[in-house]
Amino acid sequence: MGTFDHNSLRNVVKKFLVEQNCLKTYDHCISVGDYAYELGKDYLDEPAKARIAGYLHDISAIYPNNQRIDVAKRMGLELYKEELALPMIIHQKISKAIALNEFKVTDPAILSAIECHTTLKGDYSDLDLVVFIADKIKWDQEGEPPYIVGLMTALENSLEEAAYYYIEYLLNHDIQVIHPWLNEAHVKLKKQLTSV
Template identity: 70%
Template sequence: MNYLQNSIKRFLFDQGCIETYHHCMDVGNYAYELGKNFLAEPYKAKVAGYLHDVSAIYPNDQRIDVANKMGIELYKEELEFPMIIHQRISRKIALNEFNVTDLTILSAIECHTTLKEEYSDLDLVVFIADKIKWDRKGDPPYLAGLVKALNISLENAAYYYIDYILNHDIKVIHPWLWQAYLKLRDNLKFT
C-alpha cells in the first residue's frame, strides 16, 4: 500500500495537486476504517479512496476534451457541469496509470460522486467516505445527519446525503445520482 501511496503522491504533486493528495489519503483511510464494518475486503475501499480524485490533474475546462480522448461517452449533464466527469476520468487513470484492474475498485472510483443504480457495498463505502471527508474547509453542513443515518446502514447514509443535496444547492442532477436515489428509496421503502 505504501508503494501506491507514494505513486499517487508523485503523480499529484508533479501536477501541483497537493491538497488533492491529502484529500485522497483522508478518504482512502476513512473508507478503510468504515469498510472494516461492512466489507469482506476493506483494503479495496482504501485503494478506491486513494485513487478517487486523481483526475484533479485536469481542470474542469479540460475535462470534456480529456474524457472524449479517453473514449468516455458523456451525459448531457456532464457537458453542462464538467466537474462531475472527474469520477469517470479517475477510473480511467486508475486503470491506465496505476494498473488497477479489479472491477469492484474501479466501480467505486467511477461512482464516488454520484453513486449509481446498481451499487455495491464498496461503492457505498467510498461514496460515503468522500462525503464525510470532503475536500473543503470545516465540516460539511449535512455531517450530523449523515453520521446518524450511517449508524442505521450504508444505504440510509447514502439516501440521506442524496436527499439532502437534492433539496439544496445542486447544479445538475446526474442520471446515475437520480437512479441511485430511486433505488435507495425503493430499497428503504421511503416514499
C-alpha cells in the same frame, strides 16, 4: 496491481499528484482512502479495496474543469448531457480511466467505486457505498460539511441510509444538475429503505 501495498500506492499517488501541484488533492485522497478502509471493516470482506479506491478517486484533479470534456473525449469516455453541463462531475470517470491505464488497477469492483464516488449509481455495491460515503465525510472543502451530523446519524443505521440522507440533502439544496446515476441511486435507495 497486486504488487502495491497501501504505503507504496500512497507514495505513487503522492508523486503523481504533487508533480501536478495537486498536494491538497493528495491529502484528500489519502484521508478518504484511510477512512473508507476503516468504514469498510464493518461492511466489506476486503476493506483494502476501499482504501485503494479512495486513494485514487480524485486522481483526475490533474485536469482542471475546463479541460475535462476534451480529456474525456480523448479517452473515449461516453458523456451524459448533465456532465457536459457540469464538467466537474466527469472527474469520476476520468479517475477510473487513470486508475486503469496509469496505475494498472484492473479489479472491476475498485474501478466501479472510483467511477461513481461523486454520484453513486443505480446498481451500487457495498464497496461503491463505502467510498461514496467516505468521500462525503472527508470532503475536500474547508471546515465541517453542513450535512455531517445527519449523515453520521444515518450511518449508525446503515450505509444505505447514509447515502440516501446525503442524496436527499443534495436534492434539497440547489443541486446544479441531477446526474442520471444519482437519480437511479436515489430511486433504488428509496425503494430499498421503504420496503424494510
